[in-house]
Amino acid sequence: MMPIWTKSGEKRPVTLLKVQDCHVLRYVSKEESGGKTAKLLVGGKNVSLFSKPESAHEIFKEAGVPPKQKVSTFNVTDDAIIKPGTPLYAAHFRPGQFVDVTAKTIGKGFQGVMKRWGFKGQPASHGQTKTHRRPGAISTNKAAKVYRGKKLPGKMGNIYRTSFGLKVWRVNTKHDIIYVNGSVPGHTNCLVKVRDSKLPTYKDCNKNPPFPTFFADGDEELPEDLFDEEMFQFTDPSVTFA
Amino acid sequence: RVSSDGKPPKFQPPPKPVIIDRKTQKEERRFLSPEFIPPRGRTDPLKYYIERKDMIQRRKVFSIPEFYVGSVLAVTTADPFASDKSNRFVGICIQRGGKGLGATFVLRNVIEDQGVEICYDLYSPRIQAIEVLKLEKRLDENLMYLRDALPEYSTFDVNMRPVPRMDHEEIPVNKLQVRMKPKPWSKRWERPKYNIKGIKFELPEHKMKAAQKWSQPWLEFDMLREYDTSKIEEKIRKELSEELEK
Numbered sequence: 426m427m428p429i430w431t432k433s434g435e436k437r438p439v440t441l442l443k444v445q446d447c448h449v450l451r452y453v454s455k456e457e458s459g460g461k462t463a464k465l466l467v468g469g470k471n472v473s474l475f476s477k478p479e480s481a482h483e484i485f486k487e488a489g490v491p492p493k494q495k496v497s498t499f500n501v502t503d504d505a506i507i508k509p510g511t512p513l514y515a516a517h518f519r520p521g522q523f524v525d526v527t528a529k530t531i532g533k534g535f536q537g538v539m540k541r542w543g544f545k546g547q548p549a550s551h552g553q554t555k556t557h558r559r560p561g562a563i564s565t566n567k568a569a570k571v572y573r574g575k576k577l578p579g580k581m582g583n584i585y586r587t588s589f590g591l592k593v594w595r596v597n598t599k600h601d602i603i604y605v606n607g608s609v610p611g612h613t614n615c616l617v618k619v620r621d622s623k624l625p626t627y628k629d630c631n632k633n634p635p636f637p638t639f640f641a642d643g644d645e646e647l648p649e650d651l652f653d654e655e656m657f658q659f660t661d662p663s664v665t666f667a
Numbered sequence: 668r669v670s671s672d673g674k675p676p677k678f679q680p681p682p683k684p685v686i687i688d689r690k691t692q693k694e695e696r697r698f699l700s701p702e703f704i705p706p707r708g709r710t711d712p713l714k715y716y717i718e719r720k721d722m723i724q725r726r727k728v729f730s731i732p733e734f735y736v737g738s739v740l741a742v743t744t745a746d747p748f749a750s751d752k753s754n755r756f757v758g759i760c761i762q763r764g765g766k767g768l769g770a771t772f773v774l775r776n777v778i779e780d781q782g783v784e785i786c787y788d789l790y791s792p793r794i795q796a797i798e799v800l801k802l803e804k805r806l807d808e809n810l811m812y813l814r815d816a817l818p819e820y821s822t823f824d825v826n827m828r829p830v831p832r833m834d835h836e837e838i839p840v841n842k843l844q845v846r847m848k849p850k851p852w853s854k855r856w857e858r859p860k861y862n863i864k865g866i867k868f869e870l871p872e873h874k875m876k877a878a879q880k881w882s883q884p885w886l887e888f889d890m891l892r893e894y895d896t897s898k899i900e901e902k903i904r905k906e907l908s909e910e911l912e913k
Contacts, residue, residue: 427714427718427767428788428790430792434745434793436788441714441717443713597717600717602717613708613709613711614710657792659721659725659728660724661728662729663729663745663792663793663794663795664745664793665745666745666746
């Protein structure tokens, strides 16, 4: 994570996400998957053959692509289908776009109720016998049972969570890095799924994105860095208020 | 040569070689700003490389002078609410923190009997000028104890003129020992964890001895805490000098 400044001099924290060897692996049609839209399986970081079970080798052989550490699905409309085996780059996202980022949160292990659910616990003194961080009562007398989903101690973290509506400030096409506003779930160097935002406020935000994706062997010659209009670039002189 | 008795001439040992030591003639002082050195961790070095490119880009447009904790600086920032849209603050640098683009420095001054500390971002685009009025080092790397020292040690004239100095001179170390206000202080500065050399402690002997109870003498031998930055520094210095010459 690092800071970024806007043209008016305000500071924003930004997370760097690297697009490392992403390839489209398979196309699953609407009828096959049984959902509302067609799906595309996309694979992430390259990994050796021996870390994947043999049953998983098939998909990568069909697509003609080295085995990937993570495979995730994206729901796509019929006009955005891509041939399996095409590489995906960071230039697929443009600055000014809004994005949802999903990842597995940092695992905290078995945690008590105060850390996991934010309970207040009990006072430290004034006669409390061996009760300082306990949940207290877990149900009423009339219920005569504990409801399903009651907040109790347990394993915390290491689950998939999404941050919605993050703005893309900058895209580095040479190293395939996306600069995304704010923080993102997961530890440093963890695998992350980046998707166009599905929030209703950002439905019409994408102005001419590369559709269906950015093809490296196409005619477009992109500069090394793409910046958002509001972002302060370090080649400009210092900000002044006239 | 005429021999004395027909015997061979007496052996003359060769003259002793004169060693001219050229290395100690000039050890160039090369300053590397502390925010360039990446912290120890599991982050990808590509992230630090990209951050450094941005930092170098900013330094090409706006020169950030060399300064240390203890030097007096004057910083002009753009202020949308001031009448002439800029704000000049003079103060002594008490702390330099952060790594990479988020590097900060805190300036302290006492204005009209009110102590003021401002924390500036080194790479913020709102900074219009950084002027070093007095370049010097102090005995410590963190002068936070000036908050509990007598106010005369933190007052600096706002219209102070820059102290002239030659380029090749060594940076002077000000061995000033500061006198403190009566206790209680914001932090217990006499404890060995802060390792402060720049305070003239006027505490009784038994209090100073009691403070040594919190010393951790095994820390300096802890090998896992060692972080040797010499090789990293060399690489970064080379990179910097190449980029800034372009």
